[in-house]
Amino acid sequence: MSGMSRRQFLKGSALFASGLGTLAIFGCAGNSSSSAASSSASASSAAAASGEYKLVVPGKLTCISNLYFPPFESMDDKTGEPVGFDIDMSKALAEHMGLEVNWKPSQAFDSLVPAIKAGGTADIAIAGMTITDERKQEVDMSDPYVDSNQSIVTKKGSTETKESLNAAGKKIAVQAGTTGEDWAKEHLPAAAAKDGIVPLDDIIAAMTGVQTGSYDALVTDLPVASYQIKNSFSDLQVLEPIATGEQYGIAVSKDNPALTKAINEALAKMEQDGTRAQIEKTWFGSELK
Ligand code: GLN
Numbered sequence: 001m002s003g004m005s006r007r008q009f010l011k012g013s014a015l016f017a018s019g020l021g022t023l024a025i026f027g028c029a030g031n032s033s034s035s036a037a038s039s040s041a042s043a044s045s046a047a048a049a050s051g052e053y054k055l056v057v058p059g060k061l062t063c064i065s066n067l068y069f070p071p072f073e074s075m076d077d078k079t080g081e082p083v084g085f086d087i088d089m090s091k092a093l094a095e096h097m098g099l100e101v102n103w104k105p106s107q108a109f110d111s112l113v114p115a116i117k118a119g120g121t122a123d124i125a126i127a128g129m130t131i132t133d134e135r136k137q138e139v140d141m142s143d144p145y146v147d148s149n150q151s152i153v154t155k156k157g158s159t160e161t162k163e164s165l166n167a168a169g170k171k172i173a174v175q176a177g178t179t180g181e182d183w184a185k186e187h188l189p190a191a192a193a194k195d196g197i198v199p200l201d202d203i204i205a206a207m208t209g210v211q212t213g214s215y216d217a218l219v220t221d222l223p224v225a226s227y228q229i230k231n232s233f234s235d236l237q238v239l240e241p242i243a244t245g246e247q248y249g250i251a252v253s254k255d256n257p258a259l260t261k262a263i264n265e266a267l268a269k270m271e272q273d274g275t276r277a278q279i280e281k282t283w284f285g286s287e288l289k
Contacts, residue, residue, distance in 0.1 A: 053258035055123055060102040061094040064115060065127040066175075067106035068202030071227045071283040072128040075106065082106075085283040086126045089145065092275045093250075096266035108201055110177025113138050116251045123259060124250050128221060130179045131249040140260045143267055144247035145276070150183050151222040152239040153229070155210060158217075162187075162240055165217050168194040173206035173218040175199070179246060180219040207233050221246070223284075 056062045065073045065086060073084040082103045094101040104122055107115065112125040117138045130148065131141045154160050165172060170191040174181040176199035184197045191197060198215065200206050206218040207228055222241050229236050252260045270276045 053262055054256050055099070055259075056120060057102055059099060061090065061097065061099045061124065062102040062104065062122045063090045064104045064107060064112055064122040064125050066109040066112065066202065068204050069109075069128050069221075069224055070231075072224065073126075085146075085279060086128065088279040088282065089270075089276070090124075090126050092270055092279065093263060093266045096269050096275075097262055108177075109175055113251055116253050119253050119255060123256070124252055124263065126250045128224070128248055129251055130246040132179065135251065138254075139251045140254050140257065141249035141251055142260060142263045144249055145267055146223075146248040148244075148246045148248060149222040150180055150219055150242040150244045150246070151225040152217050152219055152242065153207070153210060153225050153236050154217045154239045155213075156235050156237045158237070158239065160216055160239065166190045168196070170196045170217075171198055171215045172196055173198050173200055173209050173215040175203050175206065175220060176201065178220070179244065180221065183242065183244065184219045203228075207236060210236060227284075 065082070067073050067075045067082050067084075069084075071084050072086045073082060075081065076083045087103070090103070091101045109127060112127055112129065113135055115121055116125050125139075128146070128148070129135070129141075131144060135141060152162060152165070164170075166188040167190050170188070172184050172188060172191055174184050174197055181197065181199055185192045188197065200209070203218070203220045203224060206215065206220065209215045210218050211233065217239065219242075222238065225238050229238065250263055252263060267276075
């Protein structure tokens with residue numbers, strides 16, 4: 001945020017807040033009967049129930065993600081440990097299930113669903129991952145825990161528009177295998193026809209590339225764009241929020257339905273006991289309320 005005036009900051013915050021107004025989080029859907037039955041139960045009975053589901057490491061909830069998607073997941077500069085909204089969610093999930101959390105090293109976003117489907121390396125992928133029909137063919141997705149949308153990001157003061165970006169010769173960076181890539185291919189077909197939609201490993205590289213002029217724009221999830229612009233890329237702007245109405249879910253193997261059920265029960269409890277609200281406050285600040 002260095003170099004940013006108070007006015008710019010407030011403007012950024014307003015945009016951030018309006019973008020995240022849709023980050024209303026949780027319908028607290030489903031499983032009300034089972035969570036009501038277990039809401040007074042202790043962690044030990046949750047642990048007893050864990051016998052029903054499979055874990056790659058006994059007693060641990062082993063998690064994978066792409067750790068270049070702040071504030072949902074990133075690596076702490078100093079320790080290299082995973083940090084973020086999803087990391088706190090994973091810890092709270094594990095706690096509510098009477099388990100410990102076990103984080104694996106970052107991997108490419110488009111390798112997460114195949115890894116969960118293949119089994120053996122992790123129990124869940126928690127990665128700001130939108131629930132889509134395509135993914136639901138491959139893995140089970142938990143109940144939604146965050147609402148999200150897309151955004152087009154350009155340099156501040158850029159004269160581009162959504163229309164001008166849809167032209168041969170334009171370069172638009174996306175993260176490979178994401179809903180942002182899908183959106184760009186579908187809605188910027190003239191750019192896409194000339195290989196103008198460029199899939200990258202992570203969105204930080206995309207932002208740096210827009211900053212240096214390698215790309216005219218990037219498309220990514222609005223909460224991530226807003227957070228990054230506010231905290232690290234003050235020379236970029238959200239050109240346009242795109243209301244895609246996405247919801248994030250946690251990916252679990254189809255061979256492990258009892259785990260999906262337990263995750264959904266824990267999510268419902270975390271909504272009721274305020275854990276989720278606390279994690280939201282930590283990562284998105286109280287100005288959103
Ligand atoms: N929500 C987007 C998707 O699921 C992007 C996720 C990400 O890049 N981590 O495709």
